Amino acid sequence: MLALHPPHRLLFGPGPSQVEARVYEAMAKPLVGYLDPFLYQVFDDVRNGLRAVFGTKNPCTLVIPGTGSAGMETAVTNFVDPGAKFAIFVNGFFCERIAEMGRRHGAQVVRAEKPWGEVFNKTEARAFLEKERPQVVAFVHGETSTGAMQAPEAITRPAREVGALVIADCVTTLGSVPIRVDQTGIDIAYSCTQKGLSAPPGLSPFTVSPRAVERLNARTTPNSIWYLDLKLLMEYYDGKKYHHTAPVSMFYALREALAAIQEEGVEQRFARHLQAHTSFVRRIEAMGLKMHVPAGQRLTTLNTPRVPEGVDDAEVRKQLLDEHGIEIAAGFGPLAGKIFRIGVMGPLATEQNLDLFFQALGKCLAIRATA
Amino acid sequence: MLALHPPHRLLFGPGPSQVEARVYEAMAKPLVGYLDPFLYQVFDDVRNGLRAVFGTKNPCTLVIPGTGSAGMETAVTNFVDPGAKFAIFVNGFFCERIAEMGRRHGAQVVRAEKPWGEVFNKTEARAFLEKERPQVVAFVHGETSTGAMQAPEAITRPAREVGALVIADCVTTLGSVPIRVDQTGIDIAYSCTQKGLSAPPGLSPFTVSPRAVERLNARTTPNSIWYLDLKLLMEYYDGKKYHHTAPVSMFYALREALAAIQEEGVEQRFARHLQAHTSFVRRIEAMGLKMHVPAGQRLTTLNTPRVPEGVDDAEVRKQLLDEHGIEIAAGFGPLAGKIFRIGVMGPLATEQNLDLFFQALGKCLAIRATA
Numbered sequence: 001m002l003a004l005h006p007p008h009r010l011l012f013g014p015g016p017s018q019v020e021a022r023v024y025e026a027m028a029k030p031l032v033g034y035l036d037p038f039l040y041q042v043f044d045d046v047r048n049g050l051r052a053v054f055g056t057k058n059p060c061t062l063v064i065p066g067t068g069s070a071g072m073e074t075a076v077t078n079f080v081d082p083g084a085k086f087a088i089f090v091n092g093f094f095c096e097r098i099a100e101m102g103r104r105h106g107a108q109v110v111r112a113e114k115p116w117g118e119v120f121n122k123t124e125a126r127a128f129l130e131k132e133r134p135q136v137v138a139f140v141h142g143e144t145s146t147g148a149m150q151a152p153e154a155i156t157r158p159a160r161e162v163g164a165l166v167i168a169d170c171v172t173t174l175g176s177v178p179i180r181v182d183q184t185g186i187d188i189a190y191s192c193t194q195k196g197l198s199a200p201p202g203l204s205p206f207t208v209s210p211r212a213v214e215r216l217n218a219r220t221t222p223n224s225i226w227y228l229d230l231k232l233l234m235e236y237y238d239g240k241k242y243h244h245t246a247p248v249s250m251f252y253a254l255r256e257a258l259a260a261i262q263e264e265g266v267e268q269r270f271a272r273h274l275q276a277h278t279s280f281v282r283r284i285e286a287m288g289l290k291m292h293v294p295a296g297q298r299l300t301t302l303n304t305p306r307v308p309e310g311v312d313d314a315e316v317r318k319q320l321l322d323e324h325g326i327e328i329a330a331g332f333g334p335l336a337g338k339i340f341r342i343g344v345m346g347p348l349a350t351e352q353n354l355d356l357f358f359q360a361l362g363k364c365l366a367i368r369a370t371a
Numbered sequence: 372m373l374a375l376h377p378p379h380r381l382l383f384g385p386g387p388s389q390v391e392a393r394v395y396e397a398m399a400k401p402l403v404g405y406l407d408p409f410l411y412q413v414f415d416d417v418r419n420g421l422r423a424v425f426g427t428k429n430p431c432t433l434v435i436p437g438t439g440s441a442g443m444e445t446a447v448t449n450f451v452d453p454g455a456k457f458a459i460f461v462n463g464f465f466c467e468r469i470a471e472m473g474r475r476h477g478a479q480v481v482r483a484e485k486p487w488g489e490v491f492n493k494t495e496a497r498a499f500l501e502k503e504r505p506q507v508v509a510f511v512h513g514e515t516s517t518g519a520m521q522a523p524e525a526i527t528r529p530a531r532e533v534g535a536l537v538i539a540d541c542v543t544t545l546g547s548v549p550i551r552v553d554q555t556g557i558d559i560a561y562s563c564t565q566k567g568l569s570a571p572p573g574l575s576p577f578t579v580s581p582r583a584v585e586r587l588n589a590r591t592t593p594n595s596i597w598y599l600d601l602k603l604l605m606e607y608y609d610g611k612k613y614h615h616t617a618p619v620s621m622f623y624a625l626r627e628a629l630a631a632i633q634e635e636g637v638e639q640r641f642a643r644h645l646q647a648h649t650s651f652v653r654r655i656e657a658m659g660l661k662m663h664v665p666a667g668q669r670l671t672t673l674n675t676p677r678v679p680e681g682v683d684d685a686e687v688r689k690q691l692l693d694e695h696g697i698e699i700a701a702g703f704g705p706l707a708g709k710i711f712r713i714g715v716m717g718p719l720a721t722e723q724n725l726d727l728f729f730q731a732l733g734k735c736l737a738i739r740a741t742a
Binding site for chain 1: 372374375376377378379380382384386387390395396397398399400401402403404405406407409413416420436437438439440441443444448468471472475476477563565571572573593594595596597598599614615616617618619620621623624626627629630633698700
């Protein structure tokens with residue numbers, strides 16, 4: 001095999017997002033064994049750091065040994081019993097994935113639907129949940145496929161009124177957008193490491209409210225998935241019982257990413273991302289492009305401007321990658337060819353990096369405007 | 372948070388095992404996006420490198436995005452239909468785990484049992500399989516809990532005679548012990564990255580024979596686990612359809628570990644490990660200790676000498692760790708307090724490193740002999 005020489009990209013896609021040198025360096029530090037006391041210190045640091053970004057005091061805050069989708073499946077398999085009514089707010093790709101997992105686990109899936117890019121208000125959510133009275137509800141906080149952000153309270157308040165647990169997919173929000181799990185009343189939230197947290201992909205941060213832990217402990221049917229059994233995972237993280245061998249290097253990376261967030265300050269980091277988003281929208285609109293999602297409902301870490309009339313989005317993406325080393329992503333499903341998906345996260349969420357990005361994008365679009 | 376300073380350990384435990392600097396360095400190289408053409412080159416290199424160590428031409432050779440236990444669960448959930456008869460050869464901890472997963476997935480689990488540390492011969496296996504006539508059979512190639520190695524043909528030949536698929540757990544053998552999947556007739560094999568392959572933990576190499584792929588494609592019941600659905604994973608690795616975001620940095624590490632194996636030569640590496648094992652046994656017996664597993668049935672990557680009479684194994688392990696930075700592991704279950712588990716893998720499988728290890732072990736045991 002030839003030596004490994006990855007191209008240097010500026011990752012303005014939906015994730016993996018840009019990672020700072022210190023995180024790469026942490027990942028390359030020497031491994032310790034899976035029972036080493038040092039590893040348990042790392043677990044503690046990571047769990048505390050995650051509580052800060054989730055906005056929670058949940059003792060059950062831990063890490064699922066897989067990507068964001070493993071977190072999603074952990075939420076479904078542990079909290080949605082076979083036969084249970086599972087209500088899903090569907091307005092994009094990842095809600096469809098939750099619904100698919102629900103079906104596979106034998107749940108009775110009911111859906112509230114909206115076009116890709118729209119969100120639900122409290123009145124709509126209440127009407128749906130009062131009609132269906134589900135045991136568990138799921139929604140996606142930041143929809144990576146559309147660029148829309150769902151206000152948690154619009155779902156959590158009416159869900160609590162009917163006694164349902166609420167699962168929130170926070171894959172594209174954790175670390176760069178406030179979630180405030182305790183304040184908003186989310187019961188189960190999961191995320192990934194490679195978007196708002198600015199670490200490499202591979203792990204799924206996870207948090208569970210005390211009332212959801214109670215519900216889990218009262219469950220009598222065994223979880224069909226051993227690998228994602230939260231009771232076993234909790235015992236492992238609490239040092240009581242071996243489960244799997246933790247991906248040690250990924251934990252080093254996640255710990256370092258959380259240390260960087262702590263140094264910047266969680267609220268300061270949220271503010272920086274909001275500012276970068278505001279700047280992005282101002283700049284893109286100044287170029288004559290329109291945002292797909294209305295103001296006030298936008299996912300601030302992932303911008304989805306519409307592809308201008310007559311422009312081939314694949315050509316633009318290819319030119320950005322080939323000539324500028326910049327990765328952005330395409331729309332897909334009902335939004336294929338209609339939007340760009342442009343992430344502005346972590347170290348890239350600065351005016352200087354936006355200058356760089358917009359210079360490149362400007363060149364790629366200008367060629368097409370004159371052609 | 373304080374800066375991350377992991378202690379430097381010599382990892383003579385069952386895994387994670389020692390990792391070379393070049394693998395750490397590869398892991399710290401810059402990320403690319405999950406659809407980047409470069410990542411697909413890395414996938415191809417990894418899949419080819421894995422075929423070489425598995426000893427297979429299986430087109431379906433890929434990587435499960437989780438640890439070795441995720442590989443185990445992938446094998447069970449994709450190939451053991453609910454209600455199917457699933458025969459397991461049980462002689463240690465990890466066979467019990469396979470049985471547990473089988474039960475959770477609704478299989479009819481039947482067991483052939485032997486004490487921890489023993490293995491099955493072909494006559495025993497044939498008698499059991501002819502009586503039970505299962506659809507699927509599972510065994511553990513190298514039992515990490517006991518130090519015994521099961522000869523694959525003793526199981527695969529009689530299993531083929533009754534038309535059963537064979538799952539082999541190769542978690543502690545892949546990369547340092549020959550498996551020869553095609554030659555021995557194993558249908559499904561999985562492993563981890565942090566033992567015989569000398570990479571950090573986090574991924575599970577996986578291979579499937581063409582006849583098992585046919586069986587999978589003919590299956591009509593949907594897989595209950597979306598994250599570990601092999602049909603979806605195959606589409607993803609073949610570039611047809613998005614599934615999850617691959618743990619890119621872990622793939623860089625695995626690719627580099629496989630490149631190092633390729634450079635050494637797969638057969639040369641197997642020979643080096645066998646030689647180190649032979650040397651280990653000679654040295655440990657010269658110290659008066661006895662091996663738990665009879666010669667000819669020993670897992671050559673993980674040695675399990677018996678704890679000498681009157682010696683507290685926990686004290687020895689603690690002293691090795693605290694004074695020499697050497698990690699070894701304890702026995703557990705029926706072997707708790709009775710054996711040490713000492714891995715000699717990857718860069719540590721040399722005479723020079725065995726000198727170092729035995730000097731330290733000698734000191735720890737001598738103190739106790741005179742006490």
